Amino acid sequence: MAKVLLVDDDPFFLRLSKEFLKPYPDIKVETAGSPCEAIPKLQAGGYDAVVSDYEMPGMNGITFLKKIREQSINVPFILFTGKNKEDVMFEAMENGASAYIQKGGDLKAQYSTLSRQIGEAAREKGGMN
Incomplete structure (x- = not known):
């Protein structure tokens, strides 16, 4: 099972994401409402x-x-955003993001893509068979 930390300042989006990822039994979702809330969780490990x-x-x-x-937290990082800018995507990838996924459109397809990327990232880290 892959344990993923979903970080977004929009509480509705966090709830929506948890609901859409429920059908994927190999993914356990935890949430943080900001990077400042997420960092201590990531420092504790397990994601x-x-x-x-x-x-x-x-x-x-x-x-x-x-x-x-910078803190040597080397967990795979997926940028999941409504920002449709190439410069954001390139900067994310240059800084070590595993994937960049655009929010919007068909939600089922979007979360199917996200679940696939989470699975790939977790396998890369060794957390999912």
Whole structure:
């Protein structure tokens, strides 16, 4: 089973994401409402992947990614965002993101893609068979 930390400042989106990922029994979802809330959870360990929004108050997703890498937290990082900008995608990948997924459109297809990316990231880390 892959244990994933979903980080987003939108409580509705966190609930929606948990609901849409429920049909995937190999994924256990925990949430954090901000990068500042997520960092101590990640420091405690036990996560196979992080799924983060880009645009959040106080710290965007790229800065969050850099901050956890500076602390040698090497969990796979998936940027899941409504921001449709190539520069954001390239910056995420240059800083070690495992994947970049665009929010919006067909929710079932979007969460199917997300679950696949979580599975790949967790297998890469060794947390899922």
